[in-house]
Amino acid sequence: MNLSFPRFVARFLALSGFLLVVGMTLFAQSNLSALDGVWLGTLFAGPQTLRLQVHLQAGVAGSQNCALDSIDQRAFGIVCTQVTMNGDTVSFDVPAVGGGWSGKISKDGKTLTGTWKQGGNALPLAMQRQEIAIEPPKAPAAVFDAAIPAAGVADLKTVLDADLASALKVGALAPETHGGITIGVVQHGVRRIFSYGTAAPDSVFEIGSISKTFTGLILAQMVEQGTVRLDEPVRELLPRGTVAKPASGGEITLLDLSDQHSGLPRLPGNMHPADPRDPYADYNETLLYTFIGQHGVGLAPDAPFGYSNLGVGLLGQALADRAGKPYADLLHQQITGPLKMADTGVALSAGMRAHFIEGHTGDGRPAAAWDLNALAGAGGIRSTAADMLTYLEAQLHSDQLPPGALTGAGKTLPAAIAASHVVHAEAMPGTHIALNWFHNDATGSYWHNGATGGYSSYAVFNPGKDFAVIVLSNTAAGQESFADRLGEHIVHRLEGTPAISLAMEPRP
Known part of the structure; x- marks a missing residue:
């Protein structure tokens, strides 16, 4: 199988970030209560791995709440839908990344064995029922720069030129990122527009x-x-x-x-x-x-x-x-x-x-x-x-x-x-x-x-x-x-x- 693993896994973050708030969705068939719980498995592609965690919980009127975590990418709460269980056959979709999983649940109800499919590729993925979920990492405490006298719009670009110097060299706007930012500010009727990186003031x-x-x-x-x-x-x-x-x-x-x-x-x-x-x-x-x-x-x-x-x-x-x-x-x-x-x-x-x-x-x-x-x-x-x-x-x-x-x-x-x-x-x-x-x-x-x-x-x-x-x-x-x-x-x-x-x- 010809699979570029970094490109494959990057789609999780690229396609799950449409809005910064994530949640769970529902849709279901059959009796799904046997799936309730947290399931953890690992995708293997050559020497590289990616841990996936799935949360399943029966909801009202036969629905099923479902969310997927791509743990090693720190992408948590990606919506999964169309959860089905017919006999011992189980499947669900993850629309945000264009992927999905299908397979079977073991007789003892402790293992899901099947295949993850995404972008025309398929990889085996077995998941074990867990007692405790792996929680999202806590965000580091915010770091603040010292206050300076309030900047007016006319002086703001000079301030930001200094404040963005690090990001332009090694951070979010470094040359290898191809990143560009356009900023617009209006204060008391005075407006300014300026840009950094690959962006222009009139970029769309x-x-x-x-x-x-x-x-x-x-x-x-x-x-x-x-x-x-x-x-x-x-x-x-x-x-x-x-x-x-x-x-x-x-x-x-x-x-x-x-x-x-x-x-x-x-x-x-x-x-x-x-x-x-x-x-x-x-x-x-x-x-x-x-x-x-x-x-x-x-x-x-x-x-x-x-x-x-x-x-x-x-x-x-x-x-x-x-x-x-x-x-x-x-x-x-x-x-x-x-x-x-x-x-x-x-x-x-x-x-x-x-x-x-x-x-x-x-x-x-x-x-x-x-x-x-x-x-x-x-x-x-x-x-x-x-x-x-x-x-x-x-x-x-x-x-x-x-x-x-x-x-x-x-x-x-x-x-x-x-x-x-x-x-x-x-x-x-x-x-x-x-x-x-x-x-x-x-x-x-x-x-x-x-x-x-x-x-x-x-x-x-x-x-x-x-x-x-x-x-x-x-x-x-x-x-x-x-x-x-x-x-x-x-x-x-x-x-x-x-x-x-x-x-x-x-x-x-």
């Missing part, structure tokens, strides 16, 4: 899950325009007959999808990418409607926060269905057209394509662009730092939009932007969520990040302190996101507080 990047905030604003726009309601069941926006009304109890609303309390899995269980390098491209409306029809739209009482690409992707498609136009056209009508964001969209225009920077995996290899289909509302937008600053300035001062933005659908933008900032639920301790914007309760900042197979991003704005920052990177997030770290660092420099350090360990 995939923004990943920052796209979710656009979907949240489209929702707010359509509420202001009277075409949808926040408490409207998503079922009512989908094509007639897509999914049945729950026999009893609550059902998922548009707000539940936007504030990530829908109870939907992170990814749909019927996602089987033909090309693992571009895993969302062939997931179309038909597949989405089929999954929702089978899964249902019942809402558990007091459903907790659960980050779901599926949920926000469904929201984007549902809004497009109600508007009677594709999501990309709806995005232009409601946001990018009024704000004159000519270099922002789902598809690349000729002008955008000329400046589209090549993406890279966390280990510096070229990565394919991701083309999101039915789930575009969850992460399918591309943009530039200049356009993203326009978007963030609108968040800061929705009452000061230029007159040209206040025509057509843009008439409702000021009210819709304000409505999109209203927090609706808790996301995690110290953080609430508005219409897809996370709100830091301590600082008053709103933020979101994003990651695809070859790009990562971070956006933050603070209305009280009147600043916003966008960081766009052509490198996927690995064990952590350098774009996140850099964005937080810039905020600290603007505020004159100790700044999370950008010094990185030398790349292997």
